[in-house]
Amino acid sequence: MDPSQIIEREQRRATPVAVLSILAVVLFAISLVLLASKYGRGGNAELLRKVDADSGILILSYVIRAVGSAMLAIPLVYLFRAALARSETMRGQLIGLAIAGPLFLAGLAVATGLSLHAAAPDFIAVEKARHALGTGDHANSVAQNVINDQSLSGLTVGFGIAGTLGFAVALAYTCFHAMRVGLLTRFWGSLGAALGVASILVLQYTLLWIAYLGLLIGGWTPRGRPPAWAEGKAVPWPSPGEKAAESLEAESDPSADGDQDGGSGGGNVDEAGTAVKPVKQPGDRRKRKRRR
Numbered sequence: 001m002d003p004s005q006i007i008e009r010e011q012r013r014a015t016p017v018a019v020l021s022i023l024a025v026v027l028f029a030i031s032l033v034l035l036a037s038k039y040g041r042g043g044n045a046e047l048l049r050k051v052d053a054d055s056g057i058l059i060l061s062y063v064i065r066a067v068g069s070a071m072l073a074i075p076l077v078y079l080f081r082a083a084l085a086r087s088e089t090m091r092g093q094l095i096g097l098a099i100a101g102p103l104f105l106a107g108l109a110v111a112t113g114l115s116l117h118a119a120a121p122d123f124i125a126v127e128k129a130r131h132a133l134g135t136g137d138h139a140n141s142v143a144q145n146v147i148n149d150q151s152l153s154g155l156t157v158g159f160g161i162a163g164t165l166g167f168a169v170a171l172a173y174t175c176f177h178a179m180r181v182g183l184l185t186r187f188w189g190s191l192g193a194a195l196g197v198a199s200i201l202v203l204q205y206t207l208l209w210i211a212y213l214g215l216l217i218g219g220w221t222p223r224g225r226p227p228a229w230a231e232g233k234a235v236p237w238p239s240p241g242e243k244a245a246e247s248l249e250a251e252s253d254p255s256a257d258g259d260q261d262g263g264s265g266g267g268n269v270d271e272a273g274t275a276v277k278p279v280k281q282p283g284d285r286r287k288r289k290r291r292r
């Protein structure tokens with residue numbers, strides 16, 4: 001695809017994708033706040049008791065989380081396609097992970113909410129039969145067993161494994177190649193790849209990176225977007241060795257030396273009329289010392 005076509009396609013979709021990216025993070029955060037405010041951070045036993053008393057917030061929270069999780073595919077696919085258009089080494093088939101991973105996470109949220117909703121009355125029945133289990137480890141263990149016995153527990157585990165692994169691989173792979181073609185800086189590309197792997201254990205910190213990606217796609221970051229976005233082609237970042245070589249070339253550039261010496265009236269001129277920086281002789285330093 002021609003670079004101009006790539007730029008036009010990305011610019012046309014940039015603002016909607018950026019808004020939806022940030023909205024996905026906001027929805028996920030809302031679900032966390034709702035669950036924490038209503039059910040607290042007690043053990044499983046206390047959670048199921050509260051769910052049995054009022055399950056409306058639980059279902060609403062996990063529905064919101066499911067929507068937010070599914071929307072994570074939007075910025076991930078956008079970045080994947082942008083990197084793919086500028087790279088010759090990416091495998092386009094892996095875009096399926098960028099879509100499937102968030103969708104499986106959405107399925108995990110729905111299955112978890114329904115499983116807890118179904119487990120709550122079962123736990124209350126067991127607790128009544130055993131004359132109150134209290135809030136200790138034993139009660140939490142019984143509650144966990146009740147949750148595991150639900151018909152959706154196997155589906156929850158399956159969605160969890162597929163979603164976390166798919167999302168982690170897709171994010172790490174996309175960030176790595178986006179960094180190589182210059183769509184992400186080395187810092188944000190490396191951070192995104194690392195958080196992609198870390199999302200297998202904790203997803204919340206990765207959401208902050210997704211929020212940054214939304215701002216970057218929309219062009220709302222303070223420093224703007226890397227040059228590769230405007231060029232429509234790969235603009236790789238120079239390696240440390242290349243940076244060192246460029247700095248050495250700049251230091252030894254005759255034109256730069258000429259500019260510095262030209263204003264002072266000193267220096268020599270070569271046959272082409274270019275100012276040449278005077279070469280210090282070994283004895284110059286000794287002479288200066290003697291004069292002191």
